[in-house]
Amino acid sequence: NYFATVPAEWVELILWMEADRLGTLLEALDQANLDNQRDVVKNEKRSSYDNQPYGTAYLELFALAYPKGHPYHHPTIGSMEDLDAASLEDVRNFFATWYAPNNAVLTVVGDIDETEIAAAVERLFGGIAANPALPSHPDLTITTSLGGEIRKTVKDKVPDPRIHLAYRAPILSSPDLPALEIACQILAGGRGSRLTRRLVRQEQVAQDVGLSVLPFVGGASLVVGSATLRPGADAITLETLFLEELRGLGERGPTPTEMERARALIESEELALRSDPETIADQIGVYATLLSDPERINRDLAIYQGVDAAAVQRVAKQYLADDRVILWYEPVEVS
The missing domain is CATH 3.30.830.10 (Metalloenzyme, LuxS/M16 peptidase-like)
Incomplete structure (x- = not known):
């Protein structure tokens, strides 16, 4: 979920920036900036979870409420071991698979002209290739009963x-x-x-x-x-x-x-x-x-x-x- 709040006259600039990120990020992704962002996420995990009183509560609740193997069992941010294990190839493959126009929703709200926005979106995003082989999402099926305390x-x-x-x-x-x-x-x-x-x-x-x-x-x-x-x-x-x-x-x-x-x-x-x-x-x-x-x-x-x-x-x-x-x-x- 990426978002930006800007004056209405800057909306096309933000659309250009988002289209540039979607269309060209892989060209700029190398080991150096991956390591940099890995450290950013680690610090986020420390500040939001590990070093906060009761900060691991939701991680514990999710692990207990959903069985092993279910996508909700583990936190989205991952563990430190998960973050260390993520290779450049892993990240590039993930981005290439899921970051595609046919797997995205773009919402623009404000004092805008709908026709002008639609034209700008077509002009800026229209040339970015779709992924014709998007994988299916994992099976989330689970009952609402835990079966006990x-x-x-x-x-x-x-x-x-x-x-x-x-x-x-x-x-x-x-x-x-x-x-x-x-x-x-x-x-x-x-x-x-x-x-x-x-x-x-x-x-x-x-x-x-x-x-x-x-x-x-x-x-x-x-x-x-x-x-x-x-x-x-x-x-x-x-x-x-x-x-x-x-x-x-x-x-x-x-x-x-x-x-x-x-x-x-x-x-x-x-x-x-x-x-x-x-x-x-x-x-x-x-x-x-x-x-x-x-x-x-x-x-x-x-x-x-x-x-x-x-x-x-x-x-x-x-x-x-x-x-x-x-x-x-x-x-x-x-x-």
Whole structure:
């Protein structure tokens, strides 16, 4: 996902730069700049994952939630060993295979003339050769059931114990996903949510709490949650109360007030996103690339507004069940 935000009068310059990257990068790719970029990615991994408190949580959750051999089991950024093993030939072959006009989506949003943009794209990208032999994507097929509870404890240099949870969920195109996102809003969306009210404000066992959906186009998405233990509180109590709240939404469903609040929060978020050209372009590109449906962006708000309380209760009961990943981080003594 490459993007640039520029004044409208510079759009053709950016299109030229992107076309130049797509069409001629292989001519400039040598061992020296590969090694340079390898170091950049290693530093990104250190700063974003390895050297961040709880920074490896998603890597752990993905490895536990998806079986070995599944494309989601391992992180996109790879391990240090993966990065070291990538040869110049590997990188050149990868680029030649996947970086082709017939495997790309280009989105332009802003104060532009559509006819002029289309002509510029044709002029700048039209001469770049397509790849007539694009490989098929790997099989992502997987059930939404984990088949039971998976637990792991990681001892790391973290300030406080923290629980992370993951549940497999339906894919991006599923009609169940918007209902599940509303369920997450009711459970963890702001100070008035069930988890925040119970764990942080009433019982005071957590410093913070979160629950959200990571939508994927194939296989299974993930619902991920976390809560940091308040100093002096009991970890078992925190976990028990967290799971009670998830189970309670499935058993009793949301109240009318909760549904109204969740819809208002989602509407506010959607309208805020629509005020940012960069976010609009990104969302259109996602829907075009993953669903072949760029117009989905214009239906999103109506889709969320059409979700009723019964649907929220059903998906909470179905997907936030006992087959889950529970990952605890515990501090280690630093000498």
